[in-house]
Amino acid sequence: MSDSRIEVRKTYKLYIGGMFPRSESGRTFVVSDERGAFLANVALASRKDVRDAVAAARRAQSRWAGATAYNRGQVLYRIAEMLEDRRAQFVELVVLSEAVSARIARACVDTAVDRLVWYAGWADKFAQVAGSSNPVAGPYFNFSIPEATGVVAVLAPQASSLLGLVSVVAPAVVTGNAVVVVASELRPLPAVTLAEVLASSDLPGGVVNLLTGRVGELSPVLAAHRDVDAMDLCGAPAALATDLERAAATNVKRVLRPPLAEPDWMELPTPSRMLAFVETKTVWHPIGI
Amino acid sequence: MLGPMTWDYAPAPESRAIVELRPSYGLFIDGEFIDPLDGTSFKTVNPADEEVLAEVTAAGPRDVDRAVAAARRAQVEVWGPMSGAERAKYLFRVARILQERARELAVLESLDNGKPIRESRDIDVPLAAAYFFYYAGWADKLGYAGFGSDPPPLGVAGQVIPWNFPLLMAAWKLAPALATGNTSVLKPAETTPLSALLLAEICQQADLPPGVVNVITGAGATGEALVTHSGIDKVAFTGSTEVGKGIQRALAGTRKRLTLELGGKGANVVFDDAPLDEAVEGIVNGIFFNQGHVCCAGSRLLVQESIASEVVDRLKRRLATLRLGDPLDKNTDIGAINSAEQLDKINDLAATGEQEGAQRWAPSCTLPGRGFWFPPTVFTGVSPSYRIAREEIFGPVLSVLTFRTPEEAVMKANNVPYGLSAGIWTEKGSRILWMAGQMRAGVVWANTFNRFDPASPFGGYRESGFGREGGRHGLEAYLDV
Numbered sequence: 001m002s003d004s005r006i007e008v009r010k011t012y013k014l015y016i017g018g019m020f021p022r023s024e025s026g027r028t029f030v031v032s033d034e035r036g037a038f039l040a041n042v043a044l045a046s047r048k049d050v051r052d053a054v055a056a057a058r059r060a061q062s063r064w065a066g067a068t069a070y071n072r073g074q075v076l077y078r079i080a081e082m083l084e085d086r087r088a089q090f091v092e093l094v095v096l097s098e099a100v101s102a103r104i105a106r107a108c109v110d111t112a113v114d115r116l117v118w119y120a121g122w123a124d125k126f127a128q129v130a131g132s133s134n135p136v137a138g139p140y141f142n143f144s145i146p147e148a149t150g151v152v153a154v155l156a157p158q159a160s161s162l163l164g165l166v167s168v169v170a171p172a173v174v175t176g177n178a179v180v181v182v183a184s185e186l187r188p189l190p191a192v193t194l195a196e197v198l199a200s201s202d203l204p205g206g207v208v209n210l211l212t213g214r215v216g217e218l219s220p221v222l223a224a225h226r227d228v229d230a231m232d233l234c235g236a237p238a239a240l241a242t243d244l245e246r247a248a249a250t251n252v253k254r255v256l257r258p259p260l261a262e263p264d265w266m267e268l269p270t271p272s273r274m275l276a277f278v279e280t281k282t283v284w285h286p287i288g289i
Numbered sequence: 290m291l292g293p294m295t296w297d298y299a300p301a302p303e304s305r306a307i308v309e310l311r312p313s314y315g316l317f318i319d320g321e322f323i324d325p326l327d328g329t330s331f332k333t334v335n336p337a338d339e340e341v342l343a344e345v346t347a348a349g350p351r352d353v354d355r356a357v358a359a360a361r362r363a364q365v366e367v368w369g370p371m372s373g374a375e376r377a378k379y380l381f382r383v384a385r386i387l388q389e390r391a392r393e394l395a396v397l398e399s400l401d402n403g404k405p406i407r408e409s410r411d412i413d414v415p416l417a418a419a420y421f422f423y424y425a426g427w428a429d430k431l432g433y434a435g436f437g438s439d440p441p442p443l444g445v446a447g448q449v450i451p452w453n454f455p456l457l458m459a460a461w462k463l464a465p466a467l468a469t470g471n472t473s474v475l476k477p478a479e480t481t482p483l484s485a486l487l488l489a490e491i492c493q494q495a496d497l498p499p500g501v502v503n504v505i506t507g508a509g510a511t512g513e514a515l516v517t518h519s520g521i522d523k524v525a526f527t528g529s530t531e532v533g534k535g536i537q538r539a540l541a542g543t544r545k546r547l548t549l550e551l552g553g554k555g556a557n558v559v560f561d562d563a564p565l566d567e568a569v570e571g572i573v574n575g576i577f578f579n580q581g582h583v584c585c586a587g588s589r590l591l592v593q594e595s596i597a598s599e600v601v602d603r604l605k606r607r608l609a610t611l612r613l614g615d616p617l618d619k620n621t622d623i624g625a626i627n628s629a630e631q632l633d634k635i636n637d638l639a640a641t642g643e644q645e646g647a648q649r650w651a652p653s654c655t656l657p658g659r660g661f662w663f664p665p666t667v668f669t670g671v672s673p674s675y676r677i678a679r680e681e682i683f684g685p686v687l688s689v690l691t692f693r694t695p696e697e698a699v700m701k702a703n704n705v706p707y708g709l710s711a712g713i714w715t716e717k718g719s720r721i722l723w724m725a726g727q728m729r730a731g732v733v734w735a736n737t738f739n740r741f742d743p744a745s746p747f748g749g750y751r752e753s754g755f756g757r758e759g760g761r762h763g764l765e766a767y768l769d770v
Contacts, residue, residue, distance in 0.1 A: 129435065134760050136742035137419075144746050144762060229751065242542030249537035251706065252530070252549065252752045272770070280757050282746050283725045285718070286736040 012042040012188070014049060014212065015195035017056030018205015024048050029213070031188060034099035042188050045213035050180070050221045053209035057151045057178035058227055060206025065148045065176030073123030076174055079201040080116035086197065087113070090162060090190060097161045097187040111266055112166040119170040119274070126175060126274055134282070141285045146278035148176030149254055150229035153222035155215060157235045161187035163265045165194065168234050171273035173207055180209045180228070182219060184235065188212040216240060223247035230254035230277050298612065301619040303406045308397045313344035314482070316352055316506065317489035319359035320499025326351040328507070333482055336403035337616050337625040337660040345482045347507035350514045356474045356503040357520040360445045363500025364472040369442060373429030373470075380425030380467060382495040387418040387460075390491065394484060398456055399616040401483040403625030403661070404579050406617050416741055417460035420759075423743030424464035427764060431469060434761055436770040442470035443546055443769050444522035447515045450485075451528045452478035452627050453582040453683075459485050461758045462525055463502060464743075469767040471523065472501045476515055478528075479508040480628045513539075521545065525766065527584070530681070530707070530752050548756025548766045550584065550748055552681040553709030556702035557587030557738060558724065560695075561596045563714035567736060569603045572687070575712055575738035577611065577665050580626055581685040584753075585710035587738050589678060591698050594691045601669060601689060608665050609652040623685060626661040635663050635684030642668045642677040647688070679705055695720070699727040708750030712738045731757075 012031075013020040022028075027044035064072070083090065087109050094105035130146040152172045157164030161184045172179050183191035195210045211218060219236060222228055223244040231248050233241050236258045248255050256276045313330065315322040327349030332341045348356070368376065387394065394417075395410040404413070432438045446466045450458035455477055466473050477485035489504045505511060509532075516524045516536050523546045526536050530551040540547050557575045559568050575587025592600045616624035626632045643649050647668040656662040663684055671678050671688040678688045692698040702711055711730040713721050721735040731749045734740060741747065746762040748754060756766045 132746075132761055134742070134744040134746070136740075136745050138740065138742070140737070140740070142742070142745050144760065149750075245541035246538045249534045249541070252534060252537065252551065252754060254755050257544075279731065279750050279755075280746050280748070280762050281725070281728075281731060281733065281750075282760075283722075283733045284735060284737055284740055284745070285721060285725075 010040070012040050012192045012212065014043045014045055015192070015199070015208070015210040016049065016053045017059070017209065018199065020195070023213070024052070031186070033096050039096060040189060042192065042212045045211040045218055047218070047221045049211055050218055050225070053180040053211055054151060054222075054225055054227050056206040056209055057180050060204055061148070061150055061176070061178035064173070064178055064204055064207045069124035069127065072174060072176065073120045075202050076116055076120035076123060076170065079197060079203065080113050080120060082197045082201045083109070083116065083194070084113050090193065093190045093193055094162050097189050098159070107266065108160070108163040112163045115163070115166050115269070116170055118268070119174045122271065122274060123174050126271060129271065130275055130278065130280070136284070139287045141287055142282065143285075144280050144282045146175065146275070147281050149277045149279055150177060151227060152177045152179045152230045152232060152277050153225070153228045154179050154181045154232040155219055155235040156181055156183050156191065157262050157265070158184050158186065159262050160265045162190040162194065164262070165191055167265045167269065168232055168273065169208060171269070172232065172277050175274055175278050177277050178207045180211065180222060182215055182222070182235070183210060183212050185213070185215050219244055220247060223253070224250055226251045228253060232256045232276070233258040298620045300615070302615060303396055303617045303619055305396055305400065305617060307393045308400065310343050310483070314346060314486050314506070316346050316348050316356070317486065317502070317504040318352070318356045319503065320493065322489070325349060326355065328352050331479070331508070333401060333480065335400050335660075336627050337657070339659055342401060342483065345506045348505040348511045352505060353474070353511065353514040353518055356505050357445060357518050359500035360472040360474050360503055361520060363498055364442070364445055367498045368467070368472050368501050369470050373431060376468065376470065377425045377428035379495060379497050380421050380428060380464065383491060383497070384418045384421035384425060386491045386494055387414065387421060391415070391418070394456060394487060396617065397487055398484050399624070401481050402452065402455060403616050403627050405621040405624045406619055407621065408579060413454055413457045416743070417457045420460040420464045420743045424468040428468040431764065431768070434764050436765065436768050440469070440768040440770050443767055444471060445520065446471045446473045446523040446525060446767065447518065447521040448473050448475045448525045449512045449516060449528065450475065450477055452481040453579060453584070455481040456484040456488060458527055459488055465758070465763045466525070466767045467501065469764055471767050474503045474505060474515055474521070476505050476507065476512050482506040516540070523547075523767065526550070533754060546766070549754035550756070550758060551752065551754040552707060553584045553586065553749065553753050554589060554679065554681055554705045554707045555585055555587045555710035555712065555730070556589045556591050557712035558698050558702060558714065559590065559592045559596070559600060560715040560720065561593040562716050564716060564736065565596070565600065565603065568714040569600065569607050571712065571714060571736070571738045572604055573607055573611070576687045577623060577685050578739050580624055580663070582627060582631070582683055583739060585732060585739065587710070587712050588682060588687060590687055590689045591692055591701055592689065594693050597689070597691045601667070604667065605650065605652070608667070611652070611665055613654050613662065613664060614657060623665055626663050626684065629661055631683065632661040632663060635682055635686065638677060638680060638682045639666060639686055642671070642675060642688070645675045645677070647671045647675060647677060673701055673704055681707070695724065699724070703729045706752040709753035710734070
């Protein structure tokens with residue numbers, strides 16, 4: 001009986017402000033597997049969707065940054081738990097999206113879960129590693145703390161549809177940033193499904209916003225957007241990266257340049273991606289009786 | 290009968306005889322002062338009386354090439370391979386010579402920049418030496434700084450600095466760059482090249498290996514040739530947000546590292562429980578220090594409504610006692626505006642304040658007949674939308690705004706594209722820390738303002754730039770990590 005059942009297919013939508021809207025433009029694009037077989041119609045985000053996503057990120061950011069570090073760590077750990085629960089589904093999606101063996105896909109999904117756990121643990125530690133108290137010559141307690149930069153636009157890696165995505169999103173949000181992510185253009189399905197994981201993980205709506213569509217159409221809007229504070233160009237096409245960096249100077253965005261080649265995401269990261277999107281604040285507090 | 294008592298100060302000028310100015314200066318490249326290959330020359334003047342101090346070289350593209358090549362050679366062959374402990378000893382030497390020649394440097398700085406000798410003597414020069422001491426000590430301890438066991442330098446740094454703290458900015462740039470094993474091509478500002486050239490002479494006295502520090506003077510074209518030069522690995526720029534954005538654009542698509550320390554519109558927030566005498570001094574220091582030519586100046590006073598009129602009255606009384614005039618006079622509080630061009634900018638922006646509806650006030654004071662001068666000026670009745678509340682004036686002009694609640698103060702303080710500095714005045718420690726957490730600014734001073742220390746990281750949020758100078762954090766800008 002189950003063999004003859006007609007499956008209920010999913011509509012692949014955007015993830016903005018904790019909701020799953022279609023593109024306001026009404027557009028979709030066809031996503032196929034490596035052999036060209038139809039997989040899904042996916043929302044083709046527009047510049048208006050970008051602006052909505054940035055607004056949602058801005059609304060969410062200060063509360064997220066203001067949550068306790070312990071709480072942010074708990075939420076990231078919860079994401080790992082939810083992803084763990086749906087391992088089989090993600091393995092299937094990664095196989096379809098990346099045309100890799102089930103063994104490799106399993107390794108990607110497992111590492112993605114482990115990566116979330118790794119970053120979850122950083123939530124209440126990065127400030128101790130990146131901050132300091134500074135012995136100034138005067139009656140002041142002087143200390144430096146890292147704070148989230150704000151709204152970060154992230155161009156997710158093009159090849160690694162899940163592990164790469166998790167590896168760039170987790171370090172940006174764990175410190176208190178809110179992000180607008182443009183998923184891998186040709187392999188967006190794991191990203192959209194990851195949004196469902198995020199939505200069920202106590203992550204406040206708007207902290208991660210996920211757009212699917214053309215990187216060439218969406219990224220220039222993000223780069224020039226004055227309410228975006230920083231940009232991770234990881235998945236930027238080489239032909240576009242210089243123009244994006246130039247546009248990012250509009251409001252002195254912090255720019256993480258694209259790597260020369262997509263990194264091996266299986267390797268354990270360093271804290272550098274986390275620390276690329278924090279600002280050091282130094283406070284001079286008076287001492288006296 | 291005695292006439293009315295007058296309490297005027299007698300003139301107390303610092304002697305300028307300690308400074309020996311040459312009629313003209315070449316470029317400092319590869320350890321020597323040399324004539325340019327394709328440069329031209331320009332004059333640097335004393336902004337207090339428009340007297341020409343010296344002729345200086347505007348380095349051309351070939352001069353920049355030569356300086357970069359010298360820096361590269363020195364980095365690869367000498368400075369990079371040298372042990373940190375040896376590099377440290379050179380930097381300690383520079384620090385000591387800065388102290389030994391402190392008075393000379395202070396007088397020269399006040400001559401070329403127009404700042405009061407009290408400030409150049411007590412702040413700029415001692416701090417410059419302190420930065421060299423601080424970073425000298427890091428040179429052989431980099432493995433403990435949190436960037437890996439043996440963090441490598443970037444290579445050759447192109448460093449472009451502003452005219453407001455010429456020597457101090459040179460120290461902020463050179464000390465961490467050199468401590469980490471980089472070499473430098475430094476370009477001082479067009480209007481204040483002389484103290485960097487004296488620093489070059491100090492590098493000679495310290496027997497710093499040739500090419501480790503190169504000083505090329507000139508204007509914007511020289512700076513552009515330097516930052517766009519394919520032979521450098523790192524650009525560090527302090528200056529206006531507009532130029533900073535241009536540099537960020539120019540470096541797009543390259544692998545050069547960049548740190549920017551740009552403009553600001555700092556909010557100085559005074560609560561009704563603040564120690565008012567101290568607060569008034571802090572407001573004055575926040576905006577009238579160095580004629581307001583300070584990127585982190587407290588140029589917006591945000592005062593709680595209930596005490597606004599009292600604070601403004603006290604402020605005006607205090608400003609009436611400030612002494613404006615000869616920068617070399619030891620009693621001078623307000624010196625000269627650095628250039629005619631800057632004076633025009635201040636005049637233009639101040640004029641918009643009146644046009645937009647703010648009330649302008651300045652104490653009665655006589656401005657010298659020659660040179661570039663602007664009286665300490667306060668605008669009240671300023672709305673957050675006015676240009677004088679949004680744009681950096683970079684002059685002795687304070688805009689006064691009011692607030693009722695701490696939340697409103699935060700909202701107004703953060704409501705500019707900049708984020709360099711902020712001040713908080715209150716007797717309540719918990720409020721200081723709450724406010725400090727809310728401010729989108731890289732440096733927050735509580736019950737003080739415009740304090741600097743080599744151990745204290747400095748730099749901006751948002752359009753005030755990125756990267757930090759000072760402290761352990763300041764090392765990162767020059768390490769390949």
